[in-house]
Amino acid sequence: MRLALLCLLSAVLPLHGQIAPPQPAPAPVAAAPPTKTETLRALLAARDGIRAALDDQRKKLQGETSESGKRDLQQQIDTLEMRRQEVERDFAIIATGLQVSPTAKPGSITAPTLQDEIGQLLTPIFSDLRQLTRKTRAVQELQDERVRLQENENQAKRALAELDRLLADLKAAKGPEAALRSALNDTRKTWQTRHDEAGSRIAAIQHQLAELKTSGLDFWTELGSNVKHFVFIRGTNILLALVVFLAVFFGLRTAYSYLVKALSVRKYQRLSFTVRVADVLHQAVSLVAAIAAALLVLYARGDWLLGGISLLALGGLLVTAKTGIARHLEQLQFLLNLGPVREGERVVINGVPWRVGAIGMFTHLTNPSIPGAGLRVPLEMLATLTSRPDKLGEAWFPCENRAWITLNNGAQLAQVTDITPDRVEVTFAGGMRRSMPVATFLAADVTDLSPGFTRSASVSIHSSHLSRATGEIPEELKAGVHESLLKTMREDELRDLIVEFDNATGLSINYLITVHLSGSQAPNYPSIPRLLQRAAVEACARHGWNTTAST
Incomplete structure (x- = not known):
């Protein structure tokens, strides 16, 4: 009965070690961390143990005949191989003090896709954003891994203690239990390997944490360094790009204006179609050339972060412009003086006629009878109007400023004292003043007495x-x-x-x-x-x- 119980315990012990509920991590012992040399020795010992285990498993694989046994052995070999690579990576990190990243195999290189290209464009942006929390994230990841390894180490300790107790019981029984003792020894060797690997990995993590705390910068110091880098490096790049953009943009526009003055093409009120096309082209060329010059400055300075942000902004503008292509074509028609509103003609806004000036993104409307600067109308509002040529001597307003008028079919005499695009002020006999909207004034049956x-x-x-x-x-x-x-x-x-x-x-x-x-x-x-x-x-x-x- 005792032997049967021992056999049952030896069969379920590995499973028990794996599914045991996680125990809380023991309180850290106030002991000096291992030195770099001791950590390297522990890693070498762990590597040698893993290599020996790999050799044993490979020998067993060669002698195995069943397919299920081969699959199990191959899985164990793959697991050991991954552990060996982790140990060697930790050894390289501790020995060199550098993070060693795996290199891609030549055969794994494939042609880049559009998604890959966009990812490469965005990489500098996200790299700078991650740089601020690089140390904090690294410390947190190492601490989380240390807690997990400590749980594994505690599991291995409990399993080894149980195995040692069973082996001691078998030794005290003095029975012919060679097969059971051999199986328990093999199981103990497996758990001892796990215990040693966890211990060596914990030592490596503690060494890395110690190096991060002693040689690394805290968050605020690193933030200040990044801000200083942005101000002195990227701030300079932004300033240079902005100066070049403004110089090219306004330089081309100034050169074009001098060229137009030299050719005297603007001495006429109504420009030819060719001159209008040249105006539109020079504005587009000035903008494109200025943007290209600014991007070339960022490229020459090697600032891919600002270059990527600029390209993304340009892409967003192009996508936005694509959705309103019909509206942009209509505006282009106005700029070429081919729309329903033409330069030099008359449009009516709120009952008041206005003369159309040079059509642009904002058009200046004037009325000879209304003092002041007139109206500045955006191109979107101008698109809702229709102009017509004015007749020779056609009146622009029922009266001039300071004129004497009669209202309501001659019933009231008054003098116009002020005219604005919105309101008209009149003064009646005795000095009484009244301000009324232009529409109300026009509907008051006004008669101008100034001509006679x-x-x-x-x-x-x-x-x-x-x-x-x-x-x-x-x-x-x-x-x-x-x-x-x-x-x-x-x-x-x-x-x-x-x-x-x-x-x-x-x-x-x-x-x-x-x-x-x-x-x-x-x-x-x-x-x-x-x-x-x-x-x-x-x-x-x-x-x-x-x-x-x-x-």
Whole structure:
């Protein structure tokens, strides 16, 4: 019974060692870390042990006949080979102090794909981003691996202790248990190898952690170093690229402007189609040449990080421009003066006409009757308008600034004191001011008195003078009214005076007096009819005509 129990324990012991629940890592012992030489010796011993185990497994593989046994042995050989490579890598790292990365085999090199090229372009960007946390990540990875190896080492210790107890029990039994003892010894050798490998790897990790803590830089020092590197190296590259970009861009534009002035192609308001095409081409060439020059500066300085960021930004701009190709073609049509809005023509915005200036990304619109700089309209808004040629002498606004006007069909007299693209300010009699939107002003039935105006009044003479009603009386009445008007105004302000026979009734003869005055008399617009009536009454009194006057 005791022998059967021993056989069962020897069969399940390796599995028990593998599936035992992980135990918490023991508290670190305050002992001096192994020296570099001791660590290298431990790694060599572990390597030799792995090589010996590899030789044994390969010999067993040669003598194995079953396929399942060969597969199991081959898996063990592959596992040991991976352990051997790890030990040799640790040995090289400890001995040289450098991280040794595996080299690609010549036969594994394949043609790069587009994804590979993009990855190579982005590699400098992400490399600089990872550089800040390089040491922190390395320390954390080593600490995590040390915890895992310590758990494996504790498992191996527990397995070895159990195996030693079983072997001691077999030795005390003094029975013929040679086969069982041999199997337990083989199992113990396997777990001893695992224990030694874990110990040597832990020693290597402790040595690497010690070197990182003594020779490495802390996070803030490394961050300051990177910032300093960016300011003095990449900052210089950015400045040089920006200077070259501005020099090429504005240099080409300045050279083109001098060339245009030398050829005198802009002395006409409306440029030819060839000149407009040249304008568009020179703007595109200036931008492309400036960008290419800036990228060449980054290439010459070997700054692939900024070069990669610049190329990615250009790629994003090209993709964005591709989605709005129709809109860009429409804008190009406007720049070539082939769109629905043409330079020098008239467009109407909010009821106000504007003259179109040179069409560009922003177009300047002016109105000769509106003081100020006018409007600056973006190309997107200009695309929603339609222009037409203006006629010779066509008005640009109902009145000029400081002009006298009447509103609401002559019911109100006012003076325009300010005109802006948005509002019109008018001053009424007595100094009352009113500011109104341009649309409201245009809808107020505005009459401009500045060019001149006409006023009239009527006078009635008694029918006893009927014999002279169409001959002497109109002439004498006109002369008398003219003389009276010149007492209140200059002669150049009185453009014309007309006295006409209007009609005759049973008791009176009616005359219509009409006067044409210049715009300087506009402030007296309401009083002119009364002035005419008074002048007519005075003339009739001088000639002894019985009169009655009315408007």
